[in-house]
Amino acid sequence: MKDSPFNIYEMLRRAAQSQVDMGIGEVIISRRTSSEDQVVDSMRETRRVVSALDLFGQAGGPPQKTPQFDSLEDHYQSICDCQLCPLGQNRNKFVYGVGNPKADLIFIGEGPGAREDELGEPFVGRAGELLDRILAAIQLSRRDVYIGNIVKCRPPGNRDPLPEEMDMCLPHLVEQIRIIDPKVICCLGRVAAQALLKTKTPLGRLRNQWHDYEGIPTMVTYHPAALLRFPAYKRETWEDMQKLKARYDQERSG
Numbered sequence: 001m002k003d004s005p006f007n008i009y010e011m012l013r014r015a016a017q018s019q020v021d022m023g024i025g026e027v028i029i030s031r032r033t034s035s036e037d038q039v040v041d042s043m044r045e046t047r048r049v050v051s052a053l054d055l056f057g058q059a060g061g062p063p064q065k066t067p068q069f070d071s072l073e074d075h076y077q078s079i080c081d082c083q084l085c086p087l088g089q090n091r092n093k094f095v096y097g098v099g100n101p102k103a104d105l106i107f108i109g110e111g112p113g114a115r116e117d118e119l120g121e122p123f124v125g126r127a128g129e130l131l132d133r134i135l136a137a138i139q140l141s142r143r144d145v146y147i148g149n150i151v152k153c154r155p156p157g158n159r160d161p162l163p164e165e166m167d168m169c170l171p172h173l174v175e176q177i178r179i180i181d182p183k184v185i186c187c188l189g190r191v192a193a194q195a196l197l198k199t200k201t202p203l204g205r206l207r208n209q210w211h212d213y214e215g216i217p218t219m220v221t222y223h224p225a226a227l228l229r230f231p232a233y234k235r236e237t238w239e240d241m242q243k244l245k246a247r248y249d250q251e252r253s254g
């Protein structure tokens with residue numbers, strides 16, 4: 001049975017339990033609220049308190065790293081019940097990621113849509129079919145690459161994930177990237193690019209150049225859903241994909 005999204009006390013209790021389960025320290029819950037706006041306010045407050053405690057250690061102690069896992073499967077098992085943000089309350093399926101666990105190329109979108117939420121797999125439906133065609137055009141398939149999202153639970157009404165939600169979820173993706181250790185990353189769309197690269201630069205200025213994510217060359221291009229709405233972007237996307245494939249081949253042969 002799903003809980004009310006406005007049950008902030010329960011949400012924070014689950015968030016605290018998730019963090020304890022993942023071995024990442026102590027969380028203080030300091031107040032109860034009763035509206036969705038207040039949920040977000042409370043997340044901010046909780047984050048400040050957690051930060052003050054040094055989330056991954058004790059107050060005043062040396063910083064400790066996020067727990068690391070040996071495999072995607074171990075990592076998945078540790079976070080698949082995550083309730084760190086309110087998106088977890090209403091999901092049907094947790095959408096972890098799909099593809100080759102040793103991929104040299106990772107594609108990153110922003111978050112699950114309705115179909116992804118139903119099936120538990122990223123990039124299904126029309127946008128997913130288009131991504132498959134884009135991959136085929138550069139002689140790749142889903143079996144060759146890994147595909148994930150910035151947030152793993154569906155934002156209601158297909159809205160963009162909130163900054164607080166992305167902040168809560170991004171460490172999951174960061175750990176996936178660490179485990180997979182790709183040679184190249186491709187961000188699909190503004191939201192994914194800005195979240196991963198920690199920038200507010202518009203998509204138009206992020207495209208057509210290489211970025212660096214933790215030493216990994218990172219490209220930014222349009223989200224396939226945007227290509228469905230604005231087919232004129234396909235030409236630029238094709239140019240991006242050719243550069244991406246050339247860099248991918250180069251990194252693999254080097």
Ligand code: SF4
Pocket residue numbers: 082083084085086087088089151152153165168169172
């Ligand atoms: S979106 Fe991410 S942080 Fe929020 S509940 Fe889902 S897995 Fe957890």
